[in-house]
Amino acid sequence: MYTCVLTASPDRPTIEQTLVEALRNGWGGGDAQWLSPGVAAEFGLDRLPDTLRTTQDELDAMGVDLNVVPDMGRRKRLLLADMDSTMIQQECIDELAAEAGVGDRVAAITARAMNGEIDFDGALRERVGLLAGLDASVIDRVIADRITLMPGGRTLVTTMKAHGARAALVSGGFTAFTSVIAERLGFDEHRANILLIEDGKLTGEPGMPILGRQAKVDALQQITQAMGIASDDVLAVGDGANDLGMLTLAGMGVALHAKPAVQAEAGLRINHGDLTSLLYLQGYADTDFA
Structure with missing residues (x-):
């Protein structure tokens, strides 16, 4: 049925x-x-x-x-969410690049990586390399001035948690951002890449290992094992090619305002609604929202 x-x-x-x-x-x-x-x-x-x-x-x-x-099993017990262009409306590395004066170059690489045209790990190294020498204090300014939450995100997290679910933010972005966004939205945990900093400036190198497509799959498997639940109990949401592994493994994998290549492979897609659409997919009515 x-x-x-x-x-x-x-x-x-x-x-x-x-x-x-x-x-x-x-x-x-x-x-x-x-x-x-x-x-x-x-x-x-x-x-x-x-x-x-x-x-x-x-x-x-x-x-x-x-x-x-x-x-x-329509109502899920774990929300596993990407951050950039999913829980926030921006790509954090593109916003940092704009501050560094290399915005167009980095944004072009980001677009190709998210559509699956180039390898994510290599693309991340190349983009972070273009940020070498950027003052680390810019991160806080970008978060304050450039980052906005995706509509419906707080309601999604709060409602699922109110009904007994856990929420994890798993991003190919950076912990400097996920730590803030996870706290704002009420996520239970977050995982992301690390921007290496020396003497108050970005080194142009990411911390290793890089969290990409496989790491998101690993996160799903590790968290579900720790919770004692199956992958069918997971709602995963993302927009990029590096999200496809977790989207196809989760019981409910949703491509949100996603790249064409991601929409073609994901089981479910949301192009017009906000993040509360993920609650409707689980059978919640707006009167159930926390």
């Missing part, structure tokens, strides 16, 4: 009853119910529709995200 979930941006609550009913009738679904008026609705299905992908694309053009999730 499955549940079809339609979500939209809370800023543009465009889902209409006629759309939900037409889709339900076309797929032979069960009774529809609203999780949030105009923003999220769902109905049951006996099987996966043959026209799922094409219907997803059609609704995507209308500003509506469509996903189908299994009913069994």
Whole structure:
């Protein structure tokens, strides 16, 4: 058994009853119910529709995200989240690079790495190398002036934790950022790369080992083992190619506003909603939000 979930941006609550009913009738679904008026609705299905992908694309053009999730184990016990362009709206290394005057060069490398066009580890070394000599005090200024939280993130973390889940922030970014963001959003733990600093300046080298795609998979396996749960109990969310390992291993892997290559491989995708869409995928209504 499955549940079809339609979500939209809370800023543009465009889902209409006629759309939900037409889709339900076309797929032979069960009774529809609203999780949030105009923003999220769902109905049951006996099987996966043959026209799922094409219907997803059609609704995507209308500003509506469509996903189908299994009913069994729908509410997850672990949130495993990427940080850059997922829990925050920026790529932290791009913001540091802008302060160093190499923003365009670094942003171009970031875009290619996140789309899976180049190796993540090599791309990280190259980008960090361009930051050599940057005053370490710039990190605090970037966090204060340039970093903004992704809408819905605090509600996502708080609500899942209120229902007994654990939350881990696992980033290919840097601990100087994840430590702050994890505390702001209420994550239980965080893992990321280390920016090496000597005499108050960035050395241009990352600490080893580099936390990339495999390290995120390792984090999922280590944390679930410590919790005594299965990978099916995990909701993982990210936007880049280095997130695909954990997205495909998790019971619920969500590509959030993701690169095209990531959307093509991830099981679930959110292009229009904010992070509260991940709660609707688990069957939470807005009245359940903490």
